[in-house]
Amino acid sequence: MSTPQGPVTIIGAGPAGLCLARYLQLHSVPCVVYEREESAEARGQGGTLDLHEESGLLTLREIGLLDDARAMMRPEGEAMRVFDKSGKAWIDESPEKSSFFPERPEIDRGMLRDLLLGSLEPGTIQWNHGVGSTRVIDNDTYEVTFLDGTSITTNILIGADGTFSRVRPLLHSTKPTYNGISLYDMLIPESSMTPSIREFVGSGMCIVLGDGKAFIPQMNSAGKCKVYAELKCDEKWLEQNKLPETGKREWINKLYPGWTKGVEECIMAVDESTITPRRLYAFDSKFRWSSDLSGVTIMGDAAHAMAPSGEGVNQAMKDALELGQTLVAELHAPPRFASLAPFPLSFLPVTQTPCKPRIRRPDPKRLHKAIRRYERRMMERVAPEMWTSEELYKCWFGPDAAKTFKGLFKWLMIWGVWDMVVGTLWRPLRGLWA
Numbered sequence: 001m002s003t004p005q006g007p008v009t010i011i012g013a014g015p016a017g018l019c020l021a022r023y024l025q026l027h028s029v030p031c032v033v034y035e036r037e038e039s040a041e042a043r044g045q046g047g048t049l050d051l052h053e054e055s056g057l058l059t060l061r062e063i064g065l066l067d068d069a070r071a072m073m074r075p076e077g078e079a080m081r082v083f084d085k086s087g088k089a090w091i092d093e094s095p096e097k098s099s100f101f102p103e104r105p106e107i108d109r110g111m112l113r114d115l116l117l118g119s120l121e122p123g124t125i126q127w128n129h130g131v132g133s134t135r136v137i138d139n140d141t142y143e144v145t146f147l148d149g150t151s152i153t154t155n156i157l158i159g160a161d162g163t164f165s166r167v168r169p170l171l172h173s174t175k176p177t178y179n180g181i182s183l184y185d186m187l188i189p190e191s192s193m194t195p196s197i198r199e200f201v202g203s204g205m206c207i208v209l210g211d212g213k214a215f216i217p218q219m220n221s222a223g224k225c226k227v228y229a230e231l232k233c234d235e236k237w238l239e240q241n242k243l244p245e246t247g248k249r250e251w252i253n254k255l256y257p258g259w260t261k262g263v264e265e266c267i268m269a270v271d272e273s274t275i276t277p278r279r280l281y282a283f284d285s286k287f288r289w290s291s292d293l294s295g296v297t298i299m300g301d302a303a304h305a306m307a308p309s310g311e312g313v314n315q316a317m318k319d320a321l322e323l324g325q326t327l328v329a330e331l332h333a334p335p336r337f338a339s340l341a342p343f344p345l346s347f348l349p350v351t352q353t354p355c356k357p358r359i360r361r362p363d364p365k366r367l368h369k370a371i372r373r374y375e376r377r378m379m380e381r382v383a384p385e386m387w388t389s390e391e392l393y394k395c396w397f398g399p400d401a402a403k404t405f406k407g408l409f410k411w412l413m414i415w416g417v418w419d420m421v422v423g424t425l426w427r428p429l430r431g432l433w434a
Helices: 015-026 056-062 066-070 109-118 195-201 248-253 261-269 312-331 364-396 401-431
Strands: 002-004 008-011 031-034 048-050 080-084 089-093 106-108 131-138 141-146 151-154 157-159 177-188 205-210 213-219 225-232 276-282 296-298
Touching (some): 008 015, 008 151, 015 031, 015 109, 080 401, 177 261, 177 364, 195 205, 225 261, 276 364
Parallel strands (some): 008 031
Antiparallel strands (some): 131 141, 141 151, 177 276
């Protein structure tokens, strides 16, 4: 049995879904977020991410949470060191050495999520609501069926439910493809962080490259260190090479024979209970779609999954901001204007108490046009970042990876300056034709 739902239904309580919910509530637009996890504490939220001025930081500023977020940020986390497998350093960057560039402070994903969750109205998040399927009832009404068999209908459905979105099939049938990289996601607890490991990793991120592999330890808050052991391999490699019940660290360490000692030290310090196998999937940067449906769209990884490159969450947060602006413009009814007092009282200054915006059901044709325009602009904005992610992983897992990455890094720094100077003027103009 379907139950009626309010104006905006958001699937997924990741950064994009929560930022959108916060923006809508700030503008008096009711919304509900459905999340498959049982609670906010159900699982860890990954490592740390750097927030960018033109996307992540901008979104936090627009939703009134930037000052709170700054108290959780770690500027020292911007540091990056790159080694080849022998331990030769090719890049050693820190915030002090890169002071010309815009700040990109690090914040733990879990802290960011807790901040966003705490900013929402009570009852906004409906936990333990994994989506089983979605379907079109008519051109602007959709049904969402949950894993427990219950369902709801809605006129505005937003998929912020990640790489394997259940909302996306309403718009198109294309799926992200395996990009050739599998990994082990691990954590070194603060109690296991020896002085030599701290020296090896530094205050931010350390990247060790070679033999079609990457080893990436990254400092988090409270002295913890996330570790990613990445391999170029077949999509079924993880199933064909299952981790043993015991001795997981030793097994993973054997994947890096002859590598610099810091790699082995990090692996052997990992908490075995945190080791999680994963695969990376991505869309092609040239991919686009169109749809005749009104009131349904996607954002974040559901729209443009890419391999981790520092841009995924930032672009997802920018998606949320731009989609929020689009929806508010369509959902806010024109304000009612009070009648003027009779002459001559009409010339006297009148103070009117601001009233809460009236929410209307949008015109389906107008909403369709507005959402398709949002999608075009989103993909136009994100395509260069998807392409950069593709090139980055080709570099990391190709020959002479550390040396090649140093050249790519210099190019990216030059591009960053150009984009910062010229992009500020060009993006708004380009958006007019998107």
